[in-house]
Amino acid sequence: MMQDQKKKVLGIALIGVALAVLPFVIGMGFGNAWIRMLDFALLYIMLALGLNIVVGFAGLLDLGYIAFYAVGAYIYALLASPHFGLHWPLWAILPVGALIAGIFGVLLGTPTLKLRGDYLAIVTLGFGEIIRIFLNNLNAPVNITNGPKGIAGIDPLAKNIEIFGYPLHSLYLIYYLFVALALLIVFVTMRLENSRLGRAWVAIREDEIAAKACGINTRNVKLLAFAMGASFGGVAGGLFAGFQQFVSPESFGLFESIMVLCMVVLGGMGNIPGVILGAVVLTVLPELFRQWAGPMQMAVFGQTYIDPESMRLLLFGIALILVMRFRPMGLLPSSRRKAEFEHAEEGAQA
């Protein structure tokens, strides 16, 4: 038992050190563009973990999830930009963004309580588009969102600083901020997974009628899943706005929703490490393809036949198909069963 505790502490310490030095290693090896990518990967981890609560745990197929990301992003944009002349600090905005996104989650959840599977997917898809179209058109008669032009000049999350005379790019500070928040979300999700509510979500996913018969108030528990998932999306959205310093409706299209859903499914629905892996792979892989596709063609054929940009999507599609063909449960499938099995064996030996 002590041994396990020690191992656990050691493991956490190692992960902590690795996360702390990672941006410097990448920054020195590949340049700031890759740190930026790393920051994006962390944003997507937060998003994917939020969607995982809805899709992975509660089994509610949501194709409009990016709407909550948009809500969070616009909340940040409105409260910290010259658009309204407001300049709230980050720590004040994030909770507001999470709360409002959560309310939007309940707004989406309430009318769809009786829907499942394909039907729910269609309604949520519509919801995602409605939010985007609203953002696109809320510039008249009162200019709230600045329409398709988007909101620019958003307050940055961090500035370049100097530590002991060494200049430190803001990307590093943003990285640490994102890591901290992503870890917080991982922590919350893990705690919820192994709780009474986590079990209720999975029960609804497995058999809603039986869940009701077990005394679960499926309405409340489903709304809670929507609200939790949405609020994580809202936090990620706020960070996105501060990171890009610009938001416009076109960042929140259906393709983004599908992308986040792919991360959840490809990584392993319902499994937290799987979802994290899915988010990282799907952020990094397309960029790698983009960077390699051009030079590789040059090296092999002496000229570029296919535009690297379109090549990127092609290779991305092939990679998705391969994963689904050879690992249909995802890269890291849910270990729920395995963990429970080991627990029972321990019990039998004791």
Add this chain to the structure above:
Amino acid sequence: MTALLQARNIAKHFGGIRALKDVSLTINAGEIYGLIGPNGAGKTTFFNVITGLYQRDGGDIVFAGQPLHVESPHEVTQAGIARTFQNIRLFAEMSALENVMVGRHLRSKGSVIGAVLRTATVRAEEAAIRAKATELLAYVGIAGKAGVRAASLSYGDQRRLEIARALATEPKLLALDEPAAGMNATETAGLRALIEKVRTDGTTVLLIEHDVRLIMGLCDRVAVLDYGEKIAEDVPAVVQKDPRVVSAYLGVPYEQ
């Protein structure tokens, strides 16, 4: 003997089909009450009305001295009626133990904040849920299967697990929908012993069954439904000889 559940003039129709016509029956506390009838007689419909899966179109129900207002099944479970399903409905991908743990949902309180902070109260509650679930698995006789995925259990064990999950909600009335369906003779005998044990330990049992031998041997009283009407209600020995029951089950004797 006190009445645990009184159903008065229960009616239910689906479009033009009257599945239940003014069915009234009384289940006494502590008895095993059987509900039989030919296929399509309305047994499961009655069951679904009582357990809140269907909204009744008429009549009223008094349960444990309180009128039973049914908006949703979880409220019925809260009131103290737990059920199993004719075509077993387990949480297939969860372990046997987790299935029973879900049954404790209603009798525990852990909130989001409690779960995230893992407060002492929540930890204690989780431990109690686990202990109770383990105890119930042993009670129904599948203690060794705690970690097995529900879908991988044998048919008989799945039935037992469903009963354990229902008992986890601490019901006053346990309603079993054809629990012996598809069981062999040994499994049925084991089930019968289990149902008797549940009753002895203080839970009233409502049983829908096709296995007439099981019903007649096990039940204190039996009601017979036919075409949505109650045609008999009495101790098994009397019901068995009731001419209307005999004709409903076996057809009217040919007379010249």
